[in-house]
Amino acid sequence: MESTIIKTINYNSYFGENHVVKNVNIEIPRNHVIAVMGPSGCGKTTFLRGINRMHEMTAGAHASGQILLNGEDVMELHPIVVRLKIGMVFQRPNPFPNLSIYDNVIAGYKLNGIKLPKDERDRIVEESLTKVALWKEVKDSLTKKGTFLSGGQQQRLCIARAVAMQPEVLLFDEPTSALDPISTATVEELFIDLKKNYTLIIVTHNMQQAARVSDRTAFFYMGELVEYDETKQMFTGPKDERTQNYITGRFS
């Protein structure tokens, strides 16, 4: 029996007057990969950024409803606490340019002023980099700047940085849209490995990607959650006409 890790109840979010995410109710099971797809401007990224309370950083943005993480309402918690439990990886790789590869991985500890003994730090860095399949490539250049790496490596470094904080959920906002096909494939393989320990929610423009990596898929259209089902079911027999139109490429 799978347990639910995230559950939203009548979640709405707005940019000023603009109602971007409309009344979303979704249950996300632990240790699964959930793909969130939909045409541009459908509110999928806004929804994702709402889960770790990044949405409200934008001026004029606000939200209503509940997002339960293990039964606890994220909206009632302090954003900092939420973001330690729910990590995020962005569209473009954004390692800290002033830090080395090593420091980038433990940035969540280092920059938050959490002191760790050296062997503990070494362990976290090696473990996190191993989890994102980057350890072998960078173990001899840990002191080099994070921006020294290639785009795909940088993105994996950013995933390692999020993983190092031992979150429960990882949010990915179109994580491969700025990467070349080979790096994309590497990152996609990673998702399968990562779901052993984490729950992954991935916003993607790319339907093939959703089909390849996810267990379940949510389809957003005009701010509404139109359909949410097992990925296989969704792509072989969508129930809603809009979903069908989208996956058959009638609009994008």
Place this chain on the structure above:
Amino acid sequence: METKLNYRIAKSKGMNWLIILLSALCVLPLVFILIYIIKAGIGAINWNFLVSIPKPVGEAGGGIANALIGTAIIILCATVISVPVGIICGIYLNEYKKSKIAYWASICVDVLQGIPSIVMGIIGYLWLVLPFGGHSAISGSVVLAIMMLPIIIRSTEETLKLLPDSLKEAAYALGMPFQRVILKVIIPCGFSGIISGVMLSVARVAGETAPLLFTAFGNPYVEMRLTQPMQTLPLLIFNYATSPYTDWQNLAWGAALVLLIFVLALNLLTKLITRRWKVQL
């Protein structure tokens, strides 16, 4: 067709030469000033010139030690006052672009930059010298600090504006609170730009005379106390260059050369720092 093409090529060449000519024209005044001051000042400079104080009229020798020490102290104090305020204000203007306060602060910074230095001197005299009963080095520092502020604020703001939002998002997504994002991510990443702004502002006020005439006033002796009048290089140049004595005028030329070298060195150092410490985004 052929002639038309030739005409266009010629026009393009002519334009190119015009640009080179005009650029050279910009550099010429600086070159002439440099040559002239070096010629006039180099004779006065020796070790004694740097370590002794001016002699009375009629006696040979004498130096500018009092002005060197005074300039160093006054600028150091001005920097200590203006840097924290300027950087914090610059951060505020960048972080809260849309707030009303930022809007007005930004306008004030522009106006502040445009206030003539002599006016700043008079203000310093009215607000600091008169109430505290006398000319003092610290009143000069405060006035110079106010003149440094717009430069530091603007350069901090412009530097931070260039940092991508994704950097801040990365920090917030790791659960960092606002003050840590600023101190540990934003400032370190923009450090070279901020520091070069500070150095340019120092170079800018190092040659200010007018505001110091009313505040630091000048002093023929070496003075270390901030509450007392103090000599600075521009003040010494102003006083001695306008005097009728050749000895003093030579001293002023020497001091002008020292000041010029100081400002040039600061500018070059700024370039070096910006290149060396630049964070590759």
